[in-house]
Amino acid sequence: xxKLTRRKFGKLVGAGVAxxxxxxxxxxxxxxxxxxxxxxxxxxxxxxRYIAKDSKxxxxxxxxxxxxxxxxxxxxxxxxxGVRSYESIGHTYEKLAYDFGINVIHEWATGVDRDKKxxxxxxxARVPYDRxxxxxxxxFKYDSVPGYSPESTNAxxxxxxxxxxxxLLKAQVENMxxxxxxxxxxxxxxxxxxxxxxxxxxxVAKILKERNPxxxxxxxxxKEKFSKQGLFQEGWDxxxxxxxxxxxxxxxGGIKNxxxxxxxxxxxxxxxxxxxxxxxxxxxxGQIAALANLTNEAGWCPINPKTMQSTMxxxxxxxxxxxxxxxxxxxxxSANSQAKVAAMAVRAALIGSKMFGSKYANTCWSLxxxxxxxxxxxxxxxxxxxxxxxxxxxxxxxxxxxTRKSTYExxxxxxxxxxxxxxx
Amino acid sequence: xxxxxxxxxxxxxxxxxxxxxxxxxxxxxxxxxADIEYGQYLASECTSxxxxxxxxxxxxxxxxxxxxxxxxxxxxxxxxxxxxxxMQNIASRLGDEEMISLAIYFESLRDEEKANxxxxx
Numbered sequence: 001x002x003k004l005t006r007r008k009f010g011k012l013v014g015a016g017v018a019x020x021x022x023x024x025x026x027x028x029x030x031x032x033x034x035x036x037x038x039x040x041x042x043x044x045x046x047x048x049r050y051i052a053k054d055s056k057x058x059x060x061x062x063x064x065x066x067x068x069x070x071x072x073x074x075x076x077x078x079x080x081x082g083v084r085s086y087e088s089i090g091h092t093y094e095k096l097a098y099d100f101g102i103n104v105i106h107e108w109a110t111g112v113d114r115d116k117k118x119x120x121x122x123x124x125a126r127v128p129y130d131r132x133x134x135x136x137x138x139x140f141k142y143d144s145v146p147g148y149s150p151e152s153t154n155a156x157x158x159x160x161x162x163x164x165x166x167x168l169l170k171a172q173v174e175n176m177x178x179x180x181x182x183x184x185x186x187x188x189x190x191x192x193x194x195x196x197x198x199x200x201x202x203x204v205a206k207i208l209k210e211r212n213p214x215x216x217x218x219x220x221x222x223k224e225k226f227s228k229q230g231l232f233q234e235g236w237d238x239x240x241x242x243x244x245x246x247x248x249x250x251x252x253g254g255i256k257n258x259x260x261x262x263x264x265x266x267x268x269x270x271x272x273x274x275x276x277x278x279x280x281x282x283x284x285x286g287q288i289a290a291l292a293n294l295t296n297e298a299g300w301c302p303i304n305p306k307t308m309q310s311t312m313x314x315x316x317x318x319x320x321x322x323x324x325x326x327x328x329x330x331x332x333x334s335a336n337s338q339a340k341v342a343a344m345a346v347r348a349a350l351i352g353s354k355m356f357g358s359k360y361a362n363t364c365w366s367l368x369x370x371x372x373x374x375x376x377x378x379x380x381x382x383x384x385x386x387x388x389x390x391x392x393x394x395x396x397x398x399x400x401x402x403t404r405k406s407t408y409e410x411x412x413x414x415x416x417x418x419x420x421x422x423x424x
Numbered sequence: 425x426x427x428x429x430x431x432x433x434x435x436x437x438x439x440x441x442x443x444x445x446x447x448x449x450x451x452x453x454x455x456x457x458a459d460i461e462y463g464q465y466l467a468s469e470c471t472s473x474x475x476x477x478x479x480x481x482x483x484x485x486x487x488x489x490x491x492x493x494x495x496x497x498x499x500x501x502x503x504x505x506x507x508x509x510x511m512q513n514i515a516s517r518l519g520d521e522e523m524i525s526l527a528i529y530f531e532s533l534r535d536e537e538k539a540n541x542x543x544x545x
Contacts, residue, residue: 050468333472340468356465361472363510379513390517393509413483417475
């Protein structure tokens with residue numbers, strides 16, 4: 001199979017006019033439409049790859065991603081729990097560059113000039129676009145948790161963007177004093193990965209059961225209920241009986257102050273001290289979306305449900321966590337799904353390729369204990385007002401061990417497939 | 425165990441179908457309106473979970489599958505003869521045109537898969 005890179009396409013075009021006028025740019029080269037993608041995660045990497053792959057060189061694709069090795073947030077909990085190695089969740093961009101001819105730039109995008117249709121890079125360079133896809137993930141509203149700030153993130157990591165924060169948190173949990181307390185403050189809705197904090201609790205409990213069985217876990221939640229709650233609580237009862245306590249705001253009265261030096265969390269009900277802690281603040285779209293003036297008052301980007309175009313700029317698509325993609329949850333699976341619809345819409349707009357109906361899907365797998373996996377998911381369609389649920393499914397309480405093991409193993413297959421779908 | 429059950433079921437279904445199915449040219453499944461470009465677009469939904477490389481995975485390989493088999497299995501999910509809620513949901517929103525287009529697209533990858541394997545020696 002010939003891998004059509006941009007270089008090869010350029011050569012093909014050049015050969016076609018070798019007999020013609022020298023020094024005159026070919027019509028094809030001058031007219032090649034340009035797509036820039038900001039963010040090389042589940043949304044951006046997928047979008048860049050699909051546009052490059054399916055346009056077969058007819059669109060020039062640039063991907064701007066500051067990190068050279070991308071550690072997925074999804075499955076980072078499995079690393080935390082000792083089920084995966086750290087390196088197994090890391091991915092690099094050389095296949096996107098070589099096999100798909102994508103111009104991968106490892107810089108930050110610091111601004112978007114929407115009038116000139118240019119992305120400004122941290123080096124000061126400017127990259128022009130005909131269509132822009134922004135997939136910047138999330139940033140934190142630090143002050144949503146009183147007393148918490150970027151300076152708190154070593155003592156009380158959020159570890160909600162994967163990378164070294166997860167390694168730090170794992171080391172902190174593994175080195176807790178005997179009989180110590182692990183404390184978590186999960187975020188309020190909407191946030192990246194609804195079941196994620198509770199899968200994290202499960203993985204922390206798994207480590208503590210193995211290494212520090214008299215330790216305990218306290219969850220001071222910022223909401224009254226959470227994703228797959230019945231399933232998690234059944235699983236915690238089965239595997240970690242008596243270890244985990246979950247308090248909603250109606251019981252603790254709300255988080256009043258966090259002191260990361262004292263490792264304490266003050267609520268109306270009591271002040272809790274921790275030996276290790278994870279505080280996940282409220283979230284908003286990655287900052288570049290706000291700098292580009294694409295966000296609403298809540299800090300997220302409203303979109304057209306059929307094309308993922310920003311409602312504020314038809315030349316820009318926003319995908320993944322940063323978008324208001326209700327009814328879809330903010331997840332890697334959703335970002336990958338939305339990227340394909342955006343890629344289709346961009347190709348249709350730029351080179352007239354076919355536009356089919358906008359179909360989406362999501363499945364979120366969570367691991368409660370070794371070989372005890374659960375899932376929730378749905379299929380969706382781009383409706384008139386929002387992305388509508390078509391069908392949904394969820395694991396059931398009381399499922400047998402074989403079903404739960406199969407659910408977990410399925411997630412392993414998914415991870416391999418989505419990684420290849422994103423990075424080649 | 426569920427995976428083994430699924431494999432056995434697929435093999436059984438395939439055998440049962442082909443025991444009574446005429447040859448491809450006179451197949452009861454009409455592939456005449458299949459659109460491979462449409463199949464390629466629809467396949468983007470499949471590749472979130474099904475590896476295109478055909479490498480071993482806990483999720484069944486569908487690359488290079490015989491087109492009739494592909495349609496038979498999808499119909500079985502749609503009609504809930506095969507259990508797996510996500511696949512039932514996905515299959516239930518695929519009409520005949522979608523299923524046959526997907527089928528011929530994934531079948532067409534069989535030669536590509538072989539070519540890929542030959543290149544990397």
